[in-house]
Amino acid sequence: MVSGRTLPSQKHESGNLARDSKSISILVMGSTGSGKTTLINLASGSKLRVSDSLHSCTEDVQTSIPFDVDGREVTLIDTPGFDDTNKSDVAVLDLVAHFLKQQYEQSKTLHGIIYLHRITDNRMNGSSTRSFRMFRKLCGDSTLKNVVIVTNMWNKVHVKEGESREAELRQDDRFFKPALDNQAKTARHDNTIPSVLDIIRKILPNTAAPLTLQQELVDHMKRLPETGAGIELRDGLKELEDRFMKELLDLKHELQEALKELKVVDAKEIKEELHNSRTGLVRIQNELKNLQAQAFGKMDAEGMWKSMSAEVRVAMMFKRVQAVTDDPDNDRFWSSLGDTIKTVKALATVFNAHPIPPHIQQALTVGGDSPRYTNVKAGIREWINTYPKTVQKLEKITEKAIAKAGKKKRGWKFW
DSSP states (O other): OOTTEEOTTSOBTTBSSOSSSOEEEEEEEEBTTSSHHHHHHHHHOOOOOOOBTTBOOOOSOEEOOOEEETTEEEEEEEOOOBSOSSSOHHHHHHHHHHHHHHHHHTTOOBSEEEEEEETTSSSOOHHHHHHHHHHHHHHOGGGGGGEEEEEEOGGGSOHHHHHHHHHHHHHOTTTTHHHHHTTOEEEEOOSSHHHHHHHHHTTTTOOOBOOHHHIIIIISOOOGGGSHHHHHHHHHHHHHHHHHHHHHHHHHHHHHHHHHTTOHHHHHHHHHHHHHHHHHHHHHHHHHHHHHHHHSOOOOHHHHHHHHTTTTHHHHHHHHHHHSOOOTTOHHHHHHHHHHHHHHHHHHHHHHHOSSOHHHHHHHHTTTTOGGGHHHHHHHHHHHHHHHHHHHHHHHHHHHHHHHHTSOOTTOOOO
């Protein structure tokens, strides 16, 4: 056993793994093949399947065995990598977003994020740059202070070569500099347990905080394509689409010239390049269609329930307020309360003007008596019936918290 790390199957000095220590959740992200799963297995003693090269073995978000670091119970969360050969970036972002949304709805927030990058990469290519821009949008500037950017695979490069690449990554606005300017940290990983523990120790002092993507999906009720990360992904895909379109035009021109000059070998090679470019273009266009479909999907019965249940989310947000202490020194309490109040205010005019808005009334009739929609219907009816009580409870919680704080905080008066 390495000092500072205790696996669940091993004894802690005071007995079993300390149950009363505050648990720490850390998300691990990065491109496919960057070493995410290997790092998690090394740190936790888990046996998650490790990918080879650029073929991902992580099909879904998965968590490690909890383990102890300096008296804190740590869980690492493995995510599918971007730029994968088998799964589109749209599908990967959708998987990660779904997991993060569920966690936030249950009042679970992350203490940190580890972002892995191979120092063996000669430079950050276009896909890596786009992925990191999307990652920054997912986190949000205010949460980047909880991020540790980790370069690994140092044993596969000469030290001077690695240091030169590291300096470029840190100083270039296209790469890590914007994140570092917002207090993100960096670390090197040499594939040893002490190394990964040092990385985790950079996160232990952090205060858990919601990511911007979580707030956008839950508090602001946005769909994935409307979020900062979704918009960044769409813009990146459009850049690729434009590039492939230009390549196709250039290759068609080259092919015409080669055929004119009867250069058979050149023509064959150009045709192969044309095929590859067309394939790439179709793939990118399909990703754009999939992303767009999430924002403007068909309003079938299931789609209607997803959109009509927006009002009900206030009830879930209110539960999150109740899930945290009403201690005014607790940032999570004030954040949850403030976001809930904003949403209630936004919906107040709707419910005051129409006790049961027409679109909600329509939602209550769609699907007939199908058990598939029973829970959603019950949620809508419950929200309609309990809305006034929810407002009253929020007013009391707000007044109590302000009184306990001993002074009024700006912006916390309910109406």
